[in-house]
Amino acid sequence: MPNPYNYHFDDETQSYHFITKNGIEYKVAFIVDHTFSAVSNIKIDNVFQLIIEKKDGAIERYDSQVSETVKDIVASFFLNSQNSMIYICDDEDSKAETRFKVFDRWYQSSTLFDYVFKVDNVIECDSPAGITTIYSSLLYHNENINKEEIIDIYNNIQEILNDK
Numbered sequence: 740m741p742n743p744y745n746y747h748f749d750d751e752t753q754s755y756h757f758i759t760k761n762g763i764e765y766k767v768a769f770i771v772d773h774t775f776s777a778v779s780n781i782k783i784d785n786v787f788q789l790i791i792e793k794k795d796g797a798i799e800r801y802d803s804q805v806s807e808t809v810k811d812i813v814a815s816f817f818l819n820s821q822n823s824m825i826y827i828c829d830d831e832d833s834k835a836e837t838r839f840k841v842f843d844r845w846y847q848s849s850t851l852f853d854y855v856f857k858v859d860n861v862i863e864c865d866s867p868a869g870i871t872t873i874y875s876s877l878l879y880h881n882e883n884i885n886k887e888e889i890i891d892i893y894n895n896i897q898e899i900l901n902d903k
Contacts, residue, residue, distance in 0.1 A: 743808035754790075755812050759802055764794035767812050772825055775892045783885050783892075785819070789826045806841075810849045813878075817855050823879040823889050830872070839874035846878070854881050858893060 746757035746767075754768035769787040776783050791809060793799075816822055826842055828835035839859075846857050855878050862873040877893045879886050 741803045741807050743811040744804050746808055746812065757808050759799060759805060761797075761799055761802070763797050763799050765805065765808070766790075766792050766794065767809060769816055769822075769824065774825075774896075775889060778896070779888070779892045781888060781892075783888060785821045785883075785885075786823050786825065786889065787816075789813070789824050806845050806848075810845055810851070814849070814851055817851060817878075817880050820880040820882040821884065823877065823883055823885070825893070826876045826878070828874040830874075835872070835874045839876070842876060846876075851878070855879065856881060858890060860893060860896065862896060 744757040744759060746755050748755050752766070752768070754766045756764060756766055758764045768790045770790055772786045772788040775781075775786050799805075813824070816824065828838040828842070839861075843857075843859070846852065858877045860875050860877070862875065864871045864873060877889065879889055883889070
């Protein structure tokens, strides 16, 4: 198993940063997500959206250390058992399904598997342009006191979105 890259937390941007052996800089952030509270009218704290982005648009060949680094950062995030995380795959470049599958492989090969559970949801949303497919995953710690509410809202998000 490869070692993760050295990463650091930037207080100014509230994100983690690391640079690959090919000089590509990544940023990993956990942004507070109020969607669950907004759609359910229940105050649910510690729901975050995971954002992973490259500093520039450079194309990088497969680098297993990138996935190990992201897994390490996510594992640190779940040191707080009340945190939960939603991951929405961007489809701007028509690669959402691929990202969704990559994220699943990261999870399946991680140490999180024992205490952080993952629920996937492929959401079909009505939009003016037609049907939009959103690939997403919810991760929550098995000791999260809000897990039942979080799972219920997540499982019903398609209906909620289509009603709005």
